[in-house]
Amino acid sequence: MKTSLVALAAALVMPIAVALPAYADEAGPVADGAADGAPITVLATGSDRALDQTGQAITVLPLQTIEAVQGVDLTRVLDRVPGLTWSRTGGLGAQTAVRLRGGEGQHTLVLVDGVRVEDPSAPSGGFDFGTLTSSGIERIEVLRGSNSVVWGSSAIGGVIAVTTREIDGVEASAEAGSRRSYDADAVAGVKREAYAFSLNGGYATTDGVSAAASGTERDGYDQWHVGGKGRLNLTDTLSLVATARYADGKTQIDGYDADFNFTDTPEYTITRQFFGRAGLHYAGSALTLDAGYALSDTRRRYYTGGADDTFEYGYNGRSERAELIGRYALPANLALDFGADREWTRFDSTFDARQTAHLTSGHAMLGWYTAKASLAAGVRYDEQSQFGGNVSLGANGTVEVVRGLRLNASYGEGFRAPTLYQLLSPDYGNRNLDPERSRSYDLGLVYTSADGTFHAGATLFRRDTRNLIAYVSCFMVESALCEGHAYGVYDNVGKARAQGVELDVGAALSPRVKGTIAYAYTEATDRTPGAATFGNDLARRPRHALTTSLDWTTPWAGLALAADVRFQSETFDNAANTLKLEGGSVTTLRASLPVLQASGHGVELFGRVENVFDRPLVTAAGYGALGRSVFGGVRLRY
Secondary structure, three states: OHHHHHHHHHHHHHHHHHHOOOOOOOOOOOOOOOOOOOOEEOOOOOOOEEHHHOOOEEEEEEHHHHHHHOOOEOHHHHOOOOOEEEEEOOOOOOOEEEEEOOOOHHHEEEEEOOEEOOOOOOOOOOOOHHHOEOOOEEEEEEEEOOOHHHHOOOOOOEEEEEEEOOOOEEEEEEEEEOOOEEEEEEEEEEEOOOEEEEEEEEEEEEEEEOOEOOOOOOEEEEEEEEEEEEEEEOOOOEEEEEEEEEEEEEEEOOEEOOOOOEEOOOOEEEEEEEEEEEEEEEEOOOEEEEEEEEEEEEEEEEEOOOOOOOEEEEEEEEEEEEEEEEEEEEOOOEEEEEEEEEEEEEEEEOOOOOEEEEEEEEEEEEEEEOOOEEEEEEEEEEEEOOOEEEEEEEEEEEEEEEOOEEEEEEEEEEEEOOOHHHHHOOOOOOOOOOOEEEEEEEEEEEEEOOOOOEEEEEEEEEEEEEEEEEEEEOOOOOOOOOOOOOOEEEEEEEEEEEEEEEEEEEEEOOOOEEEEEEEEEEEEEEOOOOOOOOOOEOOOOOOEEEEEEEEEEOOOOOOEEEEEEEEEOOEEOOOOOOOEEOOEEEEEEEEEEEEEEEOOEEEEEEEEEEOOOOOOOOOOOOEOOOOOEEEEEEEEEO
16 A cells, blocks of 8 residues: 555656646646547537536547547547446456546446447446447546536536547557557548448457456456448538448456356457437527437456356347437527437346337527636436426536636536436336436636646535435345245445546646646545444445546657556445455556658557556455556557
């Protein structure tokens, strides 16, 4: 732990110390999403909105950042978001839960090109980030805090929106590295004023590490994906838009032996996903409308592996969504953002007959937006076929106190509908479940220099969540709840509180040097009255999480060198806080070199060493984690 504290101190001091002799007047924008590089977000209202016109805490990670970080592991990019942590049950491709501000993994709503990609067949729902690589991604937006007014169910901890690439030309990259890891991806497109079409695809494979920490065999991962997006202008104001993505992945996992020990087994799972959306976009002088139909389909299959390699069981989940969202510009700098949607979900499995539900929603948000100050408030109503109605409220505001310094504040409510499995599973379901609900509060200060070369933000937050759904054991228990359930049942049994502070700093330290810091202190605790775990830390929520980076473009032929340090404190793996996970730090060194460059086209060589000091940071008890890894690759642009 002493070494980890030293690493934390060094990581904090390094960029700040270098920042003292900064040449801010000569460097370009550096703060992700804070300056000219990425000033627009859709997460605040559902429509395009400048970041400095919302009081909500939003981080934008542009293509420049994604490419600089390198590799297909998306968590290494997401580490740059303050208040975001994750846990993984093994190496690349293993089950990965992303948490915002101490929420559960399923409390993070994930969108890919506007499509909600949570898996309705998973017992707790949510999205597995182990199935999503950085290949083909243009931009990632992250909203921290509850916002069900705009986004509806699951937006308790926050929202992550992923946008895939649309280009004019051809780009491709390939890399190889430790544990027989290889990946390659490409995107090609044509982009004109009247139309745009892009196709992307990729393949990644690795031998990985043993999923079971006690194991010796490596559990690998393979995935290929293909996707595309298009736009065709029908008139000056109306266009047809469409996007689609298909991914097919195989993940080797471990299981339990005859003595119920978690150890090496030859089992594996196949996951096939399809996300797609088609619709119309209208952009008039005062009215903007987006109407579309979206489909998300996830199918998981589990196999024994080994010599017999037989099918064990499978799950199918699907959601379909018809939606209309829009904005109407009103006089006096007012704007009305609104929307309505209808979602149909279904799931079935080897053990469960098909179950269905539908959700009908409508929302409106009225805002006043100026360069100096903005204020918005809204309401949403959701009616679910299984549990009934739910109302969500939200408001946020921002004001420029002095030039470049803004005071932000927001209040948001979130809810999450019980999954179909939790409601309707014949063995474990409970039709009387209520939705999980939250209330979230933010207060922050954000400063951005006039030239965009320095950005700093500090945000205080608190979220209270109630009606948390958990699995309740019915083994040798006699109660009304357990009637008809031999093993267990889901019930609304918990309350939780998450509160803390987030810091976000980005600075051009000289014309060639950039430093960033993303830090959060998060106190996420059980607040269930009368529970034996009252006051305990929630599982897998580190109180301290820090990522700091230093990037230097040398004067030698454009060679770029960089270092990242990710630190997180110790945490617990169980509600009783008896099983501790040690904290630690992971250091990564990166380099890139452009060659044969001409008019934006050319070749770039890149490489990195992850976990330089070979100290695996375990995020789930009993599971393996990656040690030192070396990678090298090439990127082509034409």
